[in-house]
Amino acid sequence: MSGSGFTLPNIYCPFPATTFNDRPNPATPDVARDVYALIDKLDGGTPLLRDAAAGVHLADFAGRLHPDVSPQGLALVFMSHLVFYGHEAWIEQGEAPGHYLSPLELNRTYDRALEVFDGASTASSDTLVADLLGHFGNTVRSFNRPENYARIRTALEGYLRSQVWERDFRNHREMPSLATYQAMRRNTSSTVLYLELFTLFFDLNIPVTLLDHPVVRQLQDMQANYTCWVNDIFSFEKELKEDGALNLIFLLREARNLSWQQAVDAAAEMVKKEATDYLDLKARLPRLGIPLAGALAELLDQEERWQAHCIVYQQRAPRFSVTS
Known part of the structure; x- marks a missing residue:
């Protein structure tokens, strides 16, 4: 029972048991050293990125999230998390009292950041977001996989542009429709982007x-939905305390005229249904002429292991604590 008078459910997770708590990637110390050196360089004497990394136990979490990837793959894992959490810290700093990040400001920032991601030289006037994406782009290009680079670039832009949509609702203290939220959530969370990186990770x-x-695209969307909705449940108490609005539980309560407990339970049921529907569709792949073997089978297996890892992580990370 929470202090707000409702009970958070156990999350339905049919995905494999993991070694998340026991076996960090052996390359973690070396990769973490390089990434934290970059954090100190980009912070330029401020604690912005360092604090963002601390709030998610970046070195420990990223090293345990994918224990079997190569050092190159692990460097990309670290950088992808730094992009998301670093961007989030930057945008929250930009929305400090007295300053409103307009859609025009954000879109101009993202235009420039995407140019730097694509290889343009950075300038002293560039934002932290552009600097982060420059390093992220270099890491992605180091794999020399142009066919995947194009997809990652598209997903990255989808993540950035969705932030304009999200900030508009947050700044005006409005809630979108449930259907719109479900469609946009995969991008605002950067989950679409992260899933695109799995082909390089592994x-x-x-x-x-x-x-x-x-x-296959539907399977990826269902994986992303599962991730986002579990995240919404774990972050709900903190967002409720902060009077947040863009969370599945808030939207279910509004759309269906539910109590908080009913909305929490409805969200948990959505998580369970999405997972069972995903497994059913996955099992049908051979009947649809799509062999569940080789690289595709490994992709889905690694994504499922990631889901189970994330649940362990979110239960203990400071980021989701109502007291942090």
């Missing part, structure tokens, strides 16, 4: 035509 050579198959 050096998986999957034809783009297979990744774009509507059934």
Whole structure:
């Protein structure tokens, strides 16, 4: 029972048991050293990125999240998390009392940041976001996988542009429709982007035509939904304390005229249904002429292990604590 008078449910997770608590990636110390040196450089004497990394136990979490990736893959894991949490810290700093980040400001910032991601030289006038994406782009290009680079670039832009949509609702203290929220949440959380990186994390050579198959794409969307909705449940108490609005539980309560407990339970039921529907669709792949073998099977397996890891992490990270 929470202090707010409702009970948070156990999260339904049919995905494999993990070694999250026991076996960090052996490359973690070396990769973490390089990433934290970059954090200190980009912070320029401020604690912004350092604090963001501390709030998610970045070195410990990233090193345990994918214990089997190569050092190159682990460097990309670190950088992808730094992009998300660093951008979030930057945008929250920009929305301090007295300053409103207009859609025009954000879009101009993202235009420039994407140029730097694509290889443009940085300038002293560039924002932290541009500097972060410059290093992120270099890390992605180091894999020399242009067919995947294009997809990652598209997902990255989707994440950035969705922030304009999210900030508009937050700044005006409004709530979108439930359907719109469900459609946008995968991008605002950067989950679409993160899933696109799995082919590089694990050096998986999957034809783009297979990744774009509507059934495979649906499986990826369902994985992203599961991630986002679990995240909403774990962060709900903190967002309720902060009077947040863009959370699945808030939207369910509004759309269906539910109590808080009913909305929490409805969200948990959505998580369970999405997971069971995902497993059902995955099992049908061979019947649809899509062999569940090779690199595709490994991709789905690694994504499922990631889901289970994330649940362990979110139960203990300071980021989701109502007292942090």
